[in-house]
């Protein structure tokens with residue numbers, strides 16, 4: 337996660353109103369019509385599109401192991417740092433989104 341510094345315009349980001357707790361907590365919220373999941377895994381926050389690229393199951397209901405999520409439907413695995421597929425049947429990556437802290441706020445990339 338990066339900090340908003342001088343010159344970094346937060347345009348293109350939405351404020352996250354609730355932050356998940358540590359220990360695998362996940363919240364899902366709407367970002368301009370797309371379900372985006374925010375997961376707190378061992379104190380690290382990951383923001384990513386919640387819809388699996390295989391058959392659209394919600395990844396927020398999957399298993400988290402460090403920066404890896406396993407889809408609850410057919411067990412595709414994705415790297416939450418990059419969105420890359422680690423194991424199919426999915427072949428397309430998920431979109432991961434940048435998070436920034438601005439003062440007391442957490443913002444997620446549109």
Ligand code: FES
Pocket residue numbers: 388389390391392393407408409410411412424425426
């Ligand atoms: S819907 Fe995720 S692996 Fe099939």
